[in-house]
Amino acid sequence: NAGVTQTPKFQVLKTGQSMTLQCAQDMNHNSMYWYRQDPGMGLRLIYYSASEGTTDKGEVPNGYNVSRLNKREFSLRLESAAPSQTSVYFCASEDNLAKNIQYFGAGTRLSVL
Amino acid sequence: RKEVEQDPGPFNVPEGATVAFNCTYSNSASQSFFWYRQDCRKEPKLLMSVYSSGNEDGRFTAQLNRASQYISLLIRDSKLSDSATYLCVVRGAGSYQLTFGKGTKLSVIP
Numbered sequence: 001n002a003g004v005t006q007t008p009k010f011q012v013l014k015t016g017q018s019m020t021l022q023c024a025q026d027m028n029h030n031s032m033y034w035y036r037q038d039p040g041m042g043l044r045l046i047y048y049s050a051s052e053g054t055t056d057k058g059e060v061p062n063g064y065n066v067s068r069l070n071k072r073e074f075s076l077r078l079e080s081a082a083p084s085q086t087s088v089y090f091c092a093s094e095d096n097l098a099k100n101i102q103y104f105g106a107g108t109r110l111s112v113l
Numbered sequence: 114r115k116e117v118e119q120d121p122g123p124f125n126v127p128e129g130a131t132v133a134f135n136c137t138y139s140n141s142a143s144q145s146f147f148w149y150r151q152d153c154r155k156e157p158k159l160l161m162s163v164y165s166s167g168n169e170d171g172r173f174t175a176q177l178n179r180a181s182q183y184i185s186l187l188i189r190d191s192k193l194s195d196s197a198t199y200l201c202v203v204r205g206a207g208s209y210q211l212t213f214g215k216g217t218k219l220s221v222i223p
Contacts, residue, residue: 031209042117042200042213043157050209058210090156100145100204102211104156 002026004105006091012111013081021076021108023091031094032074033058033102034066036087043090049074081112116140117214119201125220130191134217136184136201144206146177148186151198151216160186160199191221 007022025032030051035043035058045058049068063085065077074093078085088109092102119136126132138146146163161168163175163184174187184201201214 033209040215042215043211044213045210048209056209097207097209100147100162101159104158106156 006105006108010109017081018079024073025093029093029095033092034076035090038087083112086112116212119214119217123218131189134186138182138203142205143203145204146184147202149200193221196221
């Protein structure tokens with residue numbers, strides 16, 4: 001019963017490098033989300049995908065791109081990493097708004113030097 | 114003013130104590146309310162939704178006051194395993210976005 005799986009768990013990048021954070025869910029959920037969590041801040045929404053084939057910006061989308069590859073997978077790409085993107089990134093999924101429960105992955109800890 | 118405000122704590126309480134957390138939200142159009150729990154270096158997990166009439170789940174009681182835009186969480190008979198950060202979360206009607214507070218850290222001491 002995997003739920004929401006994120007890879008990698010840890011990553012260190014140099015400024016300017018690119019990488020893609022992967023997220024997959026096995027609960028047949030429609031909606032998927034990417035958040036970042038920084039010390040002293042609440043979780044902030046980067047992008048979300050309400051359903052397969054759609055993506056929308058959240059509160060802090062600058063510097064990121066996303067792809068909803070299929071219903072299961074939602075990836076987050078950093079094209080040119082900056083130290084300000086050092087954070088813990090969480091992916092989440094949700095069946096539908098009526099259920100009103102988001103399930104989170106274990107997170108990816110990213111450091112940009 | 115931040116959208117969701119919580120006392121960051123930490124709250125250090127002995128086992129068996131009762132502890133209450135408070136949260137205020139600024140958007141009067143908020144429609145859904147939750148408490149999530151986050152253990153150290155782990156992901157957030159839904160603890161309970163908060164309903165207008167108030168609701169209870171075992172030792173946990175949540176209250177909502179829409180007029181004052183205030184949410185509370187009461188934990189009775191605290192256990193060591195309750196040690197975590199408690200996140201107050203709100204959502205607007207029909208909105209996909211959850212707005213999180215910064216969290217209140219609880220440490221239950223033997």
